[in-house]
Amino acid sequence: MAGSSAGNDALIARVQELLTLTGAGDASAANLLCDRHDPGALAYRMIADDLSILDLSYGELRARSEQFARGLRAQGIEPGDRVAALMGKSWQYLVALLGIWRLGAVYVPLFTAFAPAAIAFRLRESGTRLVICDAAQQPKLAPGEDMPADAPWRVVTTGPDLASAIAYDALMSGDATPMPAAVTGGDAPIIHIFTSGTTGKPKGVVVPLRALASFQAYGEFGLGLEPGDLYWCGADPGWAYGLYFGILASLSTGTPSLLLHGGFTPETTLAVLAGQGVTNFAAAPTVYRALRTSGVAVPPGLELRKASSAGEPLTPEVNEWATTALGIPILDHYGQTEAGMLINNHHHPLLRQPIKPGSMGHVMPGWSAAVLDEHQDEPVGPGVVGRVAMDLHHSPLAWFERYEGDPAKSAEKFAGAGRWYITGDTGWIDEEGYFHFSARDDDVIIMAGYRIGPFDVESVIAAHPAVAECAVIATPDEVRGEVIEAFVVLRDGAAGSDALGEEVKVWVKTRYAAHAYPRRVHFVDELPKTPSGKIQRVELRERRRREIAATPARGGR
Template sequence: MRDYAQAFDGFSYDDAVARQLHGSQEAMNACVECCDRHALPGRIALFWEGRDGNSRSWTFTELQALSAQFAGFLKAQGVQPGDRVAGLLPRNAELLVTILGTWRAGAVYQPLFTAFGPKAIEHRLNASGAKVVVTDGANRPKLDDVDGCPAIVTVAGDKGRGLVRGDFSFWAELERQPASFEPVPRRGDDPFLMMFTSGTTGPAKPLLVPLKAIAAFAGYMSDAVDLRAEDAFWNLADPGWAYGLYYAVTGPLALGHPTTFYDGPFTVESTCRVIRKYGITNLAGSPTAYRLLIAAGEAVSGPLRGRLRAVSSAGEPLNPEVIRWFASELGVTIHDHYGQTELGMVLCNHHALAHPVRMGAAGFASPGHRVVVVDDEQRELPPGRPGTLALDLKRSPMCWFGGYHGTPTSGFAGGYYLTGDSAELNDDGSISFIGRADDVITTSGYRVGPFDVESALIEHPAVVEAAVIGKPDPERTELIKAFVVLDPQYRAAPELAEALRQHVRKRLAAHAYPREIEFVVELPKTPSGKVQRFILRNQEVARAREAAAA
């Protein structure tokens, strides 16, 4: 294990690129980094497990050929370097082919989470200007309600199931293309991913991830996850989100390491089965998944005890009891990691670096980043004083975020990037996460912008106004609660609340609907008419305290 301090000695971005990447800043291609240079005979890139027990593996060499065919198809459709290609796909080989083929063509991959409804999909496709969207039969109907939908490529099922007239058939189109396509060279500052991150005062904001970020992603896999050549690795996160796309796809493949996909919903049974079947030794996921494993008790600790070497957690802070349970019942260390879509993971308890581990702390800055706590005037704070978590940009050579695409941001000030999260520096140099400084809701490891949920609610004819908050919840961290002002023609009733829940679930996403709805006469607002969500949150906290006291 390397010493933490030594990992920073003489660190420079150019050294990191030379160490982590094959290409140079002037001629890079993400498909080369994550596929071609690892295409040795028999070298596995993907282990795939279906929900029905079917399984298969794909080598880097197979994905190299398939990505070339997909890149050829994109070029035939007029897709140019820098254009966006969206994927609305579950965790399967077609998803990897789409991602790698998009990169090979010099284009930019845009993920769409499969639980999104038409409204969320439409916003992202229109904002990105995607030229092509790839989907499967199960998700294809959502695109029928998307205005301005680009060309659709469908992975059809048996006998063409799910293929709509006018769609391109994924495998049929690939078969028409040669299995060779010269990777398009790009610069390190050119984008290879377009992501969307939830906000509080508007729809999800787009941001472009440059090719040079691959070095930071690979560094996280090496230093924080401690991914070793002998490990069997599984990241539970869906590649429709940043943690899954950065660290279940890009990071491990950039190191030439196989990744694992389970094409099915999370269950305790399937998780134990995959870990045992593939001999998983290095696991990554969210606290929500880990809490569900803990709730199963001996059904998990019995079959999994001693099987895992390292476990990493991201998306929300780890509770101390989770850390203790993994150590006592599974005999493995679980470490907390902090990051954002805009940054990747920048504050970690590193499995591969020797440093003190403080219970409840998010850890230490990742090599190549300087993470600090500042006050409202961007003055760095000493230990024990809460403030805003920030990155010192001049001393963070691995920080790649330069702002949102086409959207201004106030996140850059005084030479720092302000994360919008509250934190506190500890005496040992570690940093403890306190909470979100804005209204973004963290539920079951997902970040949900209240504006999106409110917008979906207001589309319903019964709703005049809506305000959405995160209500503290021991299992999900927060659950989504909506306060709704009804049109006078409608009456508050449990049946209407359920109809609103299902409306949002269908229009937005399966994870982003309000599990609780309270009908109110009016919403608290500022004189200028802005809804004051913090009053509603404080109200919920007060109610919880009263209930506990009773």
């Protein structure tokens, strides 16, 4: 940790202050995220597709979320109930979130690229009672092959189709009398999110209110949010980083922030950065890579003071570009859905240190990290690759306890009689205490900042009538970092072809998620397996990388 002893003591004291604030018995999510801030201060600036803007103050956010919370209560929603949102970035989305938390209910995030099967699984497993959706997303909730006709959840929509849904505006049409914010205490759940691994189904993670201490600490220490900033997190709030740090970190710190309604393009991103005077920007490496390779000129007058990256390792050539084109380096950060951010190249002046290319930095105050031996729960020395783990005996910001309904997977995350939280990643520490990422133990694919479980995609492909079995892996990609490729064994009588490959891609897009389809489909006679029958994805990855290295002209996207 950089800085003087007095500075370090101040950071430790700040961690304790945040823990006390969020863990108190009278803690309230709506108060911590909205009501304690100046009602006239800017909470969010919504930017439409045409770059027109709509500002939402904390006072407006409070009043509208009170109306929404009353509407939820009129629908029978109570504290602790699960309420999901399948929505794009808009003021309605923000109001819904605050309304859910104001009532003391629990938010279930749904990524808008998910297909009905992935949505239905999360709604069913979380016990969701009500889903809020945009008009564009509402068809995914209609009864069909993957969505039950007798669903136990009700639907609220911003769209005009009210045949089987409740109008969003109707929930907002009640009286405007103030509504006291639910006081739940720090252990009460506020989010029920799902994270995918390589085997089994997506795993449920319940986030307690006291986790806000960790999220706000990252906002202050990692992102370096401070008064006078205009913050923009480009990550989608349907996923952990975008929700934890695009929404919760900004609201907890009271930092004015942006939400861009439209999809990513280099032209729009640069226009917003320059036109809005963004000072603090966070995005996945794929955003920075796309800006670098787009050829679009960076407009003059950028006010960026800080840029951050998370979701996958940041490669050195991106930072070389950023230092010249953006005028500042991009600081790489590391974390997980189950913990928030853990190891960072911090922006906070007391923590900032020189960047080492390829390093994810130092452990964040409030956490203690080590690299453990591959076979024993003991730390290894500098330069030795092992399992990246967090020492829970010295990590007061830790909050994850288990995966909901999955004791076996929960047990895999802890070692050393509960002392160590096992991240599932491998890495090493150098002599100066910098952490370096090596690989993911669990084969999770990180594409454009999104974590994708191979099992999720394989399950969908395997349901295709022509497919006998399959495996998916990640291969390197210049812009996205990694892309998915599928190896497919066909049923007897089926023949591999370009047309069938395209059909498999569309199959995944429509039955799982638009972002998670395989960019290449390889038809093979068999898959490499262990004696016990487990598919050896590592062998497929190595084979494919050798092929790419041997034929670089054919190894692109």
